[in-house]
Amino acid sequence: MDSLLKLLDRSASARKALNWAELEETSIQVLRLIYKDSKIDQGTLRTTIQNYLSSIIGTGEFLTDLSSKSSAKYEEGLVKLLEFLRNRPHHFASIESTLQAAQEIVLLSLDPIPANRNKIGKHLREIARPDLSILICNQILEQTRLNYYSLTVLCGAYCDLDQFDKAIDVAELALKFSPEQGKTFPLNALVRAHTLKFKATGDIAEIENALQYGHASIDLKLDSYAANAFIAAAVASGDEREIEFAKDVLSKAEPQLRQADISALFQAYQAAQALAPEAVVVETIDESTDDAYFGVFDSLFDLVVRDEGFTPSVADARKMQERFSGDGWFLQGLSNVPCPTCEIVALHSYRKHFKRYGKDMHYWALVCDNCKTATDSIDYDKKAFSFISSDLEENFPVADLCDVCLDL
Numbered sequence: 272m273d274s275l276l277k278l279l280d281r282s283a284s285a286r287k288a289l290n291w292a293e294l295e296e297t298s299i300q301v302l303r304l305i306y307k308d309s310k311i312d313q314g315t316l317r318t319t320i321q322n323y324l325s326s327i328i329g330t331g332e333f334l335t336d337l338s339s340k341s342s343a344k345y346e347e348g349l350v351k352l353l354e355f356l357r358n359r360p361h362h363f364a365s366i367e368s369t370l371q372a373a374q375e376i377v378l379l380s381l382d383p384i385p386a387n388r389n390k391i392g393k394h395l396r397e398i399a400r401p402d403l404s405i406l407i408c409n410q411i412l413e414q415t416r417l418n419y420y421s422l423t424v425l426c427g428a429y430c431d432l433d434q435f436d437k438a439i440d441v442a443e444l445a446l447k448f449s450p451e452q453g454k455t456f457p458l459n460a461l462v463r464a465h466t467l468k469f470k471a472t473g474d475i476a477e478i479e480n481a482l483q484y485g486h487a488s489i490d491l492k493l494d495s496y497a498a499n500a501f502i503a504a505a506v507a508s509g510d511e512r513e514i515e516f517a518k519d520v521l522s523k524a525e526p527q528l529r530q531a532d533i534s535a536l537f538q539a540y541q542a543a544q545a546l547a548p549e550a551v552v553v554e555t556i557d558e559s560t561d562d563a564y565f566g567v568f569d570s571l572f573d574l575v576v577r578d579e580g581f582t583p584s585v586a587d588a589r590k591m592q593e594r595f596s597g598d599g600w601f602l603q604g605l606s607n608v609p610c611p612t613c614e615i616v617a618l619h620s621y622r623k624h625f626k627r628y629g630k631d632m633h634y635w636a637l638v639c640d641n642c643k644t645a646t647d648s649i650d651y652d653k654k655a656f657s658f659i660s661s662d663l664e665e666n667f668p669v670a671d672l673c674d675v676c677l678d679l
Contacts, residue, residue, distance in 0.1 A: 295326035321399035372397035401431035419449035435468035458488035462500040498524035503553040526589035571595035583645035604667035617641040624675040
């Protein structure tokens with residue numbers, strides 16, 4: 272068998288030549304080879320999964336030709352991939368969104384209405400087929416020329432192919448004709464397109480445009496997505512005033528993050544930016560990838576009812592109700608430090624893994640059996656929380672309990 276480097280070179284050549292049969296064969300060989308290694312490179316794994324999925328989609332006729340029903344090869348290939356991964360002991364969060372996108376494509380293609388085809392276009396970008404995403408979006412736009420969602424997806428696909436002028440043109444069209452409540456989509460798309468063009472060309476006017484659109488998006492609706500796009504632009508600009516403003520934006524958009532975490536994130540971004548000015552150093556958070564999109568299985572409320580026999584009350588602040596209703600929570604343990612409110616040792620810590628801007632972190636949920644409340648701890652006195660968190664980490668290290676961290 273060829274070495275890994277030779278196989279990766281063959282894969283790259285096959286992809287460039289649109290030789291789907293060769294790309295499928297080499298992708299399978301790479302997967303078999305890298306899973307023999309005890310330490311798997313996440314970047315290589317994700318690229319290989321994308322290559323394999325791209326190969327079994329091939330020309331994508333079952334997606335672009337509405338009269339075609341020839342999706343059998345793709346479905347069979349997807350089943351084989353999922354079975355292969357299921358039989359391996361490793362689990363990697365880095366490929367979850369790609370596999371989810373691949374499965375969604377099958378389901379959405381069964382009912383090819385424009386709304387579903389828009390989603391297919393977004394998923395095709397996730398599996399590294401922006402070429403087909405562009406084709407599908409343009410087919411939709413032939414019938415609905417001012418579909419701002421299609422135009423926004425199209426902008427992202429053009430960016431994937433470094434066709435920034437086309438990306439900006441379609442996003443500007445989307446912005447012009449989108450309803451007021453939908454303008455955040457094209458605004459965030461324009462921030463990203465101008466930021467990427469600045470990184471590619473060094474044209475100062477591009478980053479100035481990115482920041483201008485970023486401020487407009489934040490003024491319209493401050494959420495994680497607007498914050499994410501603006502942060503990338505601010506870091507790329509190197510403007511200290513914009514970077515400080517971006518920190519404030521992130522603290523408002525993600526109130527569960529502590530100032531120390533935010534400072535550490537920005538230090539990492541700026542250091543990475545200095546080393547590789549053209550690289551994308553801030554992870555992109557797409558508007559269509561909320562936790563709710565994947566369904567709920569083990570919410571904090573479910574766990575507390577199961578473990579402690581009551582449903583905790585939660586203050587209507589910092590999106591705690593929404594966050595605690597999501598899945599993925601796990602019990603860390605009982606703190607030996609008394610609850611700051613009732614001063615009784617009754618404080619259970621629950622945690623949830625998440626990744627923001629390239630950093631692995633864990634949400635907090637502190638549940639008091641006596642107060643019958645749950646909180647993210649932000650309202651606690653900093654000194655009191657320091658004692659609580661230190662005690663929990665000493666007795667119940669979160670890295671030893673989190674399934675995602677254990678698989679990293």
